[in-house]
Amino acid sequence: MARMKFLCDSERCIECNACVTACKNEHEVPWGVNRRRVVTINDGKPGERSLSVACMHCSDAPCMAVCPVDCFYQTADGVVLHNKDLCIGCGYCFYACPFGAPQYPKESNFGGRGKMDKCTFCAGGPEEDNTQAEFEKYGRNRLAEGKLPLCAEMCSTKALLAGDGDQVSSIYRERVAARGFGAGAPGFDAAYKG
């Protein structure tokens, strides 16, 4: 059984925002909602890094833990999905998520929140696969068609990797071995060169 994961190689990300555009276009995401964003740290300084961030489909997802109406579930492939029919738009998941993945469409002029929207790993949602209802609520279901998320497939430098966790980690490990240095994240040396 696969466990679907994203991984962004910060050594390769060139902040082109093609992943953001591809996601919005593929799923016809409403205005004001970005399921994926490119975050740049140390912008304009030595050591500048960009990372494409969306829902990381956590194994023990905090959004699932805090949802008062239990509208989240995890598929057999490890993709964290939510049911918009059950969602009450409370925003707890937004506060719980360390990646800022949950998004809310602006429904009224008085700050009223609509149903939460987030990255689905291009796996649609809790509707019949590849139906119009599924597309309108959650976007396209590429996974059911045997395709990986479009953001990763579109990435020109292959910075954004998606797929089975074992496969993704194997690809990244090869890159690190070829480069001779890792991501530079705290603890990387201790973990991989000890």
Added chain:
Amino acid sequence: MTASIRPRSIVLLAGVAAMAALLTGCNEHERSQVLHLEKGVYKGYQSPPLSAETYQALARRGEMQRVPVNLNQQLTPDSLPEAGAGVVVQGREKNQKF
């Protein structure tokens, strides 16, 4: 007299009942919703798991992400491709950290 009124009133009552049912009934998108929650248990619909063929297709697509690694390649005049053969990316020095 009463015999002639009764069928009409029955029809009227049936009409009122049908109208009431129509007005108070749920919209289509509101039907079959979960009303009773149980903490920590998702009670909504879940799509069926992916088939083995789909997994194989996903694995094939995943493998396509394994592009050759050449960012760290030490480029020498001999290793450079011919002009027009493609863009040459200057590699980063080995063990360079930020």
